[in-house]
Each structure stands twice: as structure tokens, then as C-alpha cells.
Amino acid sequence: MRHHKLALCKDHYLSWVPSQISRSIADYAMVHPGERLLVAVSGGKDSLALWYILYILGYAPDGLYIGLGIDDGSGYSNTSLKVTKDFAAEHGLHLIVADVEELYGSTIPEAASLSPRGREKPCSVCGLTKRHIMNHIALEEGYDVLATGHNLDDEAAVLFGNTMNWQIGYLSRQGPVLESKDGFVKKIKPLFRFSERETAAYALLRGIEYIYEECSYAQGAKSIYYKEQLNNLEADRPGAKLAFYLSFLRAKASEGFLINAEMGTSLDACHTCGQPTSAPGTCAFCRTWDTIQTAKHEHGKDGS
Amino acid sequence: MRHHKLALCKDHYLSWVPSQISRSIADYAMVHPGERLLVAVSGGKDSLALWYILYILGYAPDGLYIGLGIDDGSGYSNTSLKVTKDFAAEHGLHLIVADVEELYGSTIPEAASLSPRGREKPCSVCGLTKRHIMNHIALEEGYDVLATGHNLDDEAAVLFGNTMNWQIGYLSRQGPVLESKDGFVKKIKPLFRFSERETAAYALLRGIEYIYEECSYAQGAKSIYYKEQLNNLEADRPGAKLAFYLSFLRAKASEGFLINAEMGTSLDACHTCGQPTSAPGTCAFCRTWDTIQTAKHEHGKDGS
Numbered sequence: 081m082r083h084h085k086l087a088l089c090k091d092h093y094l095s096w097v098p099s100q101i102s103r104s105i106a107d108y109a110m111v112h113p114g115e116r117l118l119v120a121v122s123g124g125k126d127s128l129a130l131w132y133i134l135y136i137l138g139y140a141p142d143g144l145y146i147g148l149g150i151d152d153g154s155g156y157s158n159t160s161l162k163v164t165k166d167f168a169a170e171h172g173l174h175l176i177v178a179d180v181e182e183l184y185g186s187t188i189p190e191a192a193s194l195s196p197r198g199r200e201k202p203c204s205v206c207g208l209t210k211r212h213i214m215n216h217i218a219l220e221e222g223y224d225v226l227a228t229g230h231n232l233d234d235e236a237a238v239l240f241g242n243t244m245n246w247q248i249g250y251l252s253r254q255g256p257v258l259e260s261k262d263g264f265v266k267k268i269k270p271l272f273r274f275s276e277r278e279t280a281a282y283a284l285l286r287g288i289e290y291i292y293e294e295c296s297y298a299q300g301a302k303s304i305y306y307k308e309q310l311n312n313l314e315a316d317r318p319g320a321k322l323a324f325y326l327s328f329l330r331a332k333a334s335e336g337f338l339i340n341a342e343m344g345t346s347l348d349a350c351h352t353c354g355q356p357t358s359a360p361g362t363c364a365f366c367r368t369w370d371t372i373q374t375a376k377h378e379h380g381k382d383g384s
Numbered sequence: 385m386r387h388h389k390l391a392l393c394k395d396h397y398l399s400w401v402p403s404q405i406s407r408s409i410a411d412y413a414m415v416h417p418g419e420r421l422l423v424a425v426s427g428g429k430d431s432l433a434l435w436y437i438l439y440i441l442g443y444a445p446d447g448l449y450i451g452l453g454i455d456d457g458s459g460y461s462n463t464s465l466k467v468t469k470d471f472a473a474e475h476g477l478h479l480i481v482a483d484v485e486e487l488y489g490s491t492i493p494e495a496a497s498l499s500p501r502g503r504e505k506p507c508s509v510c511g512l513t514k515r516h517i518m519n520h521i522a523l524e525e526g527y528d529v530l531a532t533g534h535n536l537d538d539e540a541a542v543l544f545g546n547t548m549n550w551q552i553g554y555l556s557r558q559g560p561v562l563e564s565k566d567g568f569v570k571k572i573k574p575l576f577r578f579s580e581r582e583t584a585a586y587a588l589l590r591g592i593e594y595i596y597e598e599c600s601y602a603q604g605a606k607s608i609y610y611k612e613q614l615n616n617l618e619a620d621r622p623g624a625k626l627a628f629y630l631s632f633l634r635a636k637a638s639e640g641f642l643i644n645a646e647m648g649t650s651l652d653a654c655h656t657c658g659q660p661t662s663a664p665g666t667c668a669f670c671r672t673w674d675t676i677q678t679a680k681h682e683h684g685k686d687g688s
């Protein structure tokens with residue numbers, strides 16, 4: 081790990097990663113004693129490694145898998161569900177499984193095809209839906225904290241994108257901890273210091289079976305473009321990616337930077353689902369799925 | 385110009401550029417009626433194009449050329465002085481010539497070799513010295529505004545560098561206008577909306593003779609690295625560079641971003657030269673040149 085000026089053998093690496101995550105959790109007050117923890121798991125390296133580490137650190141985390149109904153020949157969703165279930169069974173962990181089609185009547189690809197929001201790519205509908213379900217289930221099932229497997233590459237790419245256009249609203253909300261507020265469960269990202277390569281190395285060395293494929297729809301996503309840019313910077317200057325993200329967090333913690341940038345965004349409960357929204361009346365999730373369900377109904381009638 | 389979705393013929397380009405600069409000057413209140421304007425000119429495309437445009441816009445700008453004593457076989461400084469003098473004579477403009485060696489006893493390359501600050505590259509000593517001389521002469525000769533030829537590539541590269549490490553002190557001071565304050569003359573950068581290619585095109589089409597070579601010491605500078613990164617982004621998404629810089633300026637003008645980030649930096653007059661400095665006692669310029677002059681004196685004694 082050039083940017084840490086550190087070279088570790090397998091055993092030391094496998095203990096170093098959890099110890100660093102334990103430190104991140106403490107440094108950023110991610111979890112308080114007695115809080116119930118839910119981990120969003122996709123079957124990929126990051127979320128399974130995170131679930132495992134939180135488990136061995138003693139947080140007794142439950143898992144939440146959301147079935148998206150993405151098939152595309154490779155059986156992406158089926159495989160990722162199987163991998164996740166096997167992992168939970170192996171370690172005796174409790175897994176909650178939610179399925180988008182069962183809950184709302186369409187898979188993500190179908191929903192995207194029926195929604196203006198999904199016209200170019202399903203990613204926007206997918207993200208909106210996952211965030212809604214995660215928050216909904218976490219609150220309904222009485223969890224205090226929702227952990228996600230976002231790694232340094234994910235976080236730095238989002239930061240880079242928001243910085244290229246100086247989206248100060250988004251910048252002010254970005255960080256490894258989003259406190260519980262106005263109907264949002266507290267969200268934490270304990271892997272934010274670890275690059276994709278580092279979490280993959282951990283999962284491999286730990287013998288965690290995970291799904292290697294990326295979702296086929298992710299190709300060409302902006303986030304992947306920004307990751308490439310940051311990887312170029314990292315290749316030229318090892319440590320640049322971590323420095324970029326950590327110095328942002330330090331700047332945020334200091335005086336005079338992004339003060340009150342969030343002010344003015346007041347949240348109300350959605351009239352339909354009750355979850356918090358900055359939109360007046362109905363939230364984006366309910367509006368989007370209303371469109372999808374109406375479109376599906378119309379299609380059904382046409383076909384009958 | 386893909387990012388402006390604009391294609392202009394020679395005549396229209398030559399009138400479009402000054403009209404845009406006139407608008408920038410008005411939008412950012414760069415010059416007020418009756419203010420005396422000094423332009424820092426190096427003999428390069430940007431500063432000569434800027435001098436010319438300010439002249440045809442009626443600002444009656446004088447020029448300031450600073451001789452750095454950079455030879456390196458190509459006679460860089462001699463050529464740039466000649467080009468600048470010819471330009472001034474052709475248009476009947478008043479040029480002030482200052483020479484670092486005459487003023488302080490060493491050329492920039494010699495000074496850099498004698499100073500710890502210049503050990504790796506002379507650029508740091510050069511920048512420090514030029515900023516000192518520009519401010520000193522502008523104030524002493526009674527100018528209200530100092531204009532420099534920094535273009536979009538320059539400004540965006542500095543912004544990119546400061547953003548990669550979230551230097552909020554620098555970020556809060558960056559912009560096309562730095563108001564006069566505590567012994568600093570007001571500084572403006574009227575070319576900040578124009579890329580290097582656009583100012584070069586203007587100089588060429590306008591028939592301005594300028595020095596093509598870059599300073600040989602600039603090779604490998606960080607600013608050039610950041611320019612390359614931004615050019616990659618620009619190639620993938622035309623307009624990205626301008627959007628990056630302009631959205632930063634918009635964010636700065638909005639509430640809650642970088643408020644008071646400068647607070648805490650109090651400036652005092654340097655005990656030696658009287659110019660403002662954040663250091664206690666003597667400013668970085670005086671300390672650096674004191675070291676250089678002492679080192680030169682010691683060398684002289686050794687040699688005698």
C-alpha cells in the first residue's frame with residue numbers, strides 16, 4: 081500500500097483492516113453502545129467484507145438484501161442473493177430480504193423502462209428505490225444505524241463529481257456519517273478509508289465468497305468516469321485519492337467552510353409514504369413509482 | 385469553441401474577445417472610472433493580448449515588465465523584453481521596466497541557486513519576487529489596479545490543485561478580483577474566462593508578436609500537471625473546465641460557503657520593506673533575499 085508506506089503479510093493485513101475500521105467507527109462516532117445495526121448487503125466484496133468485519137468487531141449486525149430483479153443473462157440478482165444467503169448461513173447472521181418486484185410490482189429494469197427517470201439508464205430509479213427501501217426497513221424494524229459498504233473510491237468519485245460543479249448542497253451533505261434527522265435513519269460508511277483494491281484484497285484473503293461481476297447497467301456511469309480520473313491522479317501521486325477525501329473532511333470540520341449550506345432545505349413527510357422529502361407533497365420515490373405502476377397498468381390493458 | 389457552441393470568423397472573433405472581457409470587467413467591478421491601471425507584461429501571448437485589449441477598451445493601461453535574467457541559451461529574458469518594448473513602441477504605450485538583478489543584485493536563476501527555497505526549482509523564488517515587485521511598483525507609482533494575464537487554464541489549474549487538498553485558505557482568496565487590502569494593490573484577471581488556446585488564437589489573429597517559448601524552468605511544474613488533468617476532462621466533456629471555475633465562483637458568491645475562511649490571517653507591515661505580510665516581523669520576500677545576498681557575499685569572499 082504505497083500511500084500508507086506499508087507492506088503487510090496476509091495475517092497482519094487481515095487484522096489491520098478491522099482495526100482501522102474500528103478506529104474509524106470510534107473517530108467518527110458512527111455507532112453508540114446499544115444501538116442496533118443494519119448493513120445493506122449486495123453480495124459484492126465491499127458489503128460482505130463490511131458485514132463480516134462489523135460481526136467480528138462485536139456489533140451483531142443484521143443484513144438487508146434488496147432484490148432488484150436484474151437478470152441480463154448472467155442472473156446477476158439471483159447469484160448475488162444466493163451468495164448473500166450462503167454468507168449469512170455460514171456465519172449465523174440474520175438476513176432480511178426485500179424484493180422490489182414483490183413490494184412494488186416491477187423489477188428495476190422494467191421500472192426503469194416505464195419511467196422517464198430511467199430512460200437512459202436504470203441507475204437513477206435503482207438508487208432512488210434502494211435508498212427508500214433501506215430507510216423504510218431500517219426504521220420500521222427498529223434499527224438505529226444503517227451501514228453501507230461505500231469505499232474510498234466510491235466516496236472520492238462522488239466528491240470529485242460534486243466538486244467539478246461545486247454543488248455545495250451535496251458537498252455539505254457528504255461524509256462518512258449522516259446523522260439521523262427528520263425521518264432519516266443514521267447512515268454510516270465505515271469503509272470510507274479503504275480503496276476498492278484494499279476491500280477486494282481483504283475479501284479474497286479472508287476467503288469471503290462474493291459476486292465478482294459489476295451490475296451490467298453500471299457501465300458508462302459518471303461515477304465510473306470519475307473513478308478513472310482519480311485512479312490516474314493516484315497512479316501519478318500515490319495517496320492523492322485518500323488525501324483528497326480526508327482533506328475535504330478536515331475542511332468540513334473547520335470553521336467557515338460550508339457553514340449552513342444546507343439551510344433552506346426543509347424536509348416534510350411525504351403525503352403518500354410518510355418518509356421525509358424536500359419536495360412539497362409527494363416524494364420522488366412515490367411519484368416515480370406511481371408513474372411506473374400507472375404505465376404498467378396501461379400496458380396491461382393494451383395487451384389484454 | 386465547442387464549450388460555447390460558437391464558431392466565429394476572424395473579424396468576429398477579434399471583436400468578440402474584447403466584448404467578453406469588457407463584460408467580465410463590468411460583471412466583476414474590476415475597474416472603476418478614473419482608476420489608473422497597470423498591466424504586468426511578460427512578452428507572452430496572454431499579457432500582451434490583455435494589454436492590447438485594455439488599451440482598445442480605453443483604459444489607458446501602462447505596462448510593467450520585470451527582467452528576471454533567465455538566459456539558458458535561448459536568451460529568454462532578452463527576447464521577451466525586446467518583444468514587449470517593440471509592442472509598447474508600436475502602440476505608443478508606456479512601459480515600466482524593472483530588473484531583478486539591478487534591484488537586488490542577482491538574477492532569478494542565481495538567486496534560486498543561493499536560496500533553500502529555490503533548491504528544486506526557481507519558480508517559488510521567481511513568483512515571490514515578481515509578486516513583491518509588482519505590488520511595490522504599482523503602489524509606489526500610484527496605480528489603483530494591477531491586471532495580470534492569468535487565463536482560464538491558469539486559474540482552473542490553481543483551483544484544481546487547491547481542491548485536491550482542500551486548502552480552504554487559498555480557496556477563499558481565489559478569484560478574478562482581489563480587492564485592495566492592508567497594503568496590497570487591487571489585482572484583477574480579466575482573461576479568466578478564456579482558455580490558453582483562445583488567448584493564443586486572439587494574439588495570432590490580431591498579429592501580436594509575442595514570445596512563443598515557455599520559461600524553460602516551468603517544465604514539470606505542478607500547475608502544468610493540473611492543466612493536463614483538466615485538459616483530459618475538457619476533452620471528454622467540452623466546457624468542463626469553464627464550468628468547474630465558474631461554478632466555484634458562483635458557490636463562493638452564495639451563502640454559507642467559505643464564509644470567513646480568511647479570518648484569523650492578520651497582516652502586518654514587514655519591518656524591512658513595509659509591504660504586508662502574515663509573518664511576524666520580516667516578510668518572506670525580505671527573508672529570502674537576505675539569505676540570497678548573504679550567500680552571494682560569502683561566495684564573493686571565498687573567491688577573493
